[in-house]
Amino acid sequence: MTALRIADLVFRWPRQARNCLEIPLLELGAGERVFLHGPSGSGKSTLLGLLGGVALPQAGAIELLGTNITQLGGSDRDRFRADHIGFLFQQFNLLPWLSALDNVLLPCTFSSRRRHRTGPSPRTEAERLLGHLDLRPDTWHGPAGELSVGQQQRVAAARALIGRPEILIADEPTSALDAERQQIFIDLLLQESAAVGATLVFVSHDRRLAGHFDRIVALDDINRVAPEHAT
C-alpha cells in the first residue's frame, strides 16, 4: 500500500520567475522509513510545506493515504495534517510556556482522531511515550523551555508520535544535537516510528545519518529543477 504519492508536481513561489519544484513521481510505501537527502536550498522546506498542506502546487497531485490533498479545501487540509501527520523540526519545536507533558498532548487537542487513537487516557499515553524516549518524570511538568535541547527534541518526538499518525515527517531533527547523540536519537525515532507503524520521512542534508533507513531518496534526483534555481 502507498502512503505517499507525488505525481507531476509543479510548484513555484509567488513572484518567482522559475519553478522551485518539478517532481514527476515519488512513491513511499506504508511503514517505509525514508531518508530524503537534499542540500540546503534544494527545496526541502517547500516540499514539506506541500506535504503538510500549508502550500498548494500549481499542478500535480499529492496523495497521502489515498487522499489527494490538493483537492481539499484549506481547513480540510489543516484537519488532515492534524489527523495523520506528525511533524518534527530542527529545534524550538515546543511551546516553551507549556509543560513537556502538555506539549506532547497538543496534537490531541487539535485532532479528536489522534486523541481517540491514544486509547483510554491520552495522558497515560503521553507519559508512556516520554518514558520510552528516556525522559525522567521530573522533567515532565516544568516549562518545556527549560529543558536541554536534546530533551526538547525527544519531547517533540513524543508529540509527533502520539495518537499514532500514519506519516511522520522529520526535518533535520538532529542538527541541534552533538554527533554522539544524533545517531542515538535517529535510532530511537526509527524504532518508535516502526512501533506505531508510521511512514517516516527523514529529511537531512547530512548523508552520514542515512545508515539505518530502509531507503534513501535524493531530492536532486527526483526534482527536475536544477538546484541552484530552487530555494
Added chain:
Amino acid sequence: MKAVLRLAALSAWSRRLTLGLTLIAIALAVTLLLAVERIRTDARQSFTQSVSGVDLVVGARTGGVQLMLHAVFHAGTASNNIGWESYRAIASHPAVDWALPLSLGDSHRGFAVLGTSTDYFNRFRHGDREELRFREGKAFAGVFEAVLGSEVAQGLGYRLGDAITLSHGLAERGPEHGDKPFRITGILAPTGTPVDRTVHVSLESITALHLDWVGGAPLPGVTIPPEFVAKFDLRPKEITAALVGLKQRSDVFRMQRFINQYRGEPLLAVMPGVALDELWQSVALVERSLLAISALVVLVGLAGMAATLLAGLNERRRELAILRALGAGPGQIFLMLTAEGVLVTAAGALLGLILLTLGSGLAAPWLVERLGIVVATRLPGSEELALLAAVIGTGLLASLVPGWRAWRMSLADGLTPKN
C-alpha cells in the same frame, strides 16, 4: 475553538509582564472614563435629590444658577441679602402655602451654618418628597441651640448636649463667635444632601451672634455676653434667601412675576428645576469635553495594546508555525491573536471597574465635603455598562489588526518561519 482560546490564554500568561503593563494602562484609562461618567451622573443625582417640593427659590437679584447654588447647596456667596419685610410680603401672599427663610454666612469647622425657622424641619423635602427625620433629639427651640446634619455630627464626633462655637464667614478659621456657644439639641438622620453637612440654628441666633458685630468684624470694645442678648430685639432684619411652596403649582409663573417685579427691592425667584437645567446646560460642554478626553485616553491605551501585540508577533512566529504544524488553520491563528487582545481589554476594563469602585469608596468623603457630590459605591449603571461595552468593542476592533497580521504571517510562513 475552546482549545485555541485556552492556548491563547496560556500564551498570554507567559507574556504577562508586557501584557500586564498594557492591561494596567487600559485599566487606568477605563477608570478615568468611568470616573468622569460616574461623577457626572452622581453630581446630577445629588443636586436633583437635594431639594424637592419647592416651587420657587427667592433671593437678591443675581444669576438663577448662583442663587440656587448658594441657597440650596451652600456653595459660593450671596451677592446681597433680602430684607425681612420683603420676605414677609412674599410669605403672606395669598398664593403662598409656606415659606422658609434661610440665613447663611457663618460656618462651623468648614460646615455651613443655616439660620432658619423651626418650620424647616417639617416643611423641607428632599429626594422623592422625603421628610427630614431626627436621629436623636429635637428641633432647636431657643437662641444658642443647634441641630446638626448627620455628617457634621459623625465627622466631628458630636453628641446631644455638646457645646459648639461658630465662625464668622465660610473660611475654616474665620473670626470665632467664641463668646456665644451653642448647645446641640438634635441630630438629623442622613439624607445624602447638603442638609447632612449643615448646622441648623434659629434666625434669632444668627441675629444674636452679630449683635456686637458691624460689617463683618466685631465692634472694638463692645461685647454683649449671651445672657444679655434676650434683652435685644432678635427679629431678623435680613435673610439670604427663601424657599417657597405654593398652594397651587399653576400659580408659579404669576408668583415668579410678582417677586421679580417686587417694588421694595430687586429680587429674583427661580424654579429649582429650571435653574438646575440651566446649570446642566452650562456644564454640559465641560462634561462632554471631559468624556471626550477620557475616551481618547482609552483609545490611546487600546492602540498601545494593538502595538504591543503587533510588536510581539515577530518573536512569536515560531510559536505560530508550531501551532500550524499541529493542525491549526490560519483562522485559528487569527482567532488566537484577536482573543488575546479582547482578553487583555476585558481584563483591563474589569480592573478599571474595580479600581473605580475602590477609588470612589476612598474619594467619596472628600467629594462630599469639597464638592457636595455624593458618590455612591454601587454596581455600574446602564450608562457605565454601555461605556464598558464600547471599550471592549473597540478593543475587539483594535485586536483585529494583530489578528489579521498573524493570519497573513501564518499563511506566508507555513511550517517554517522566516526570520
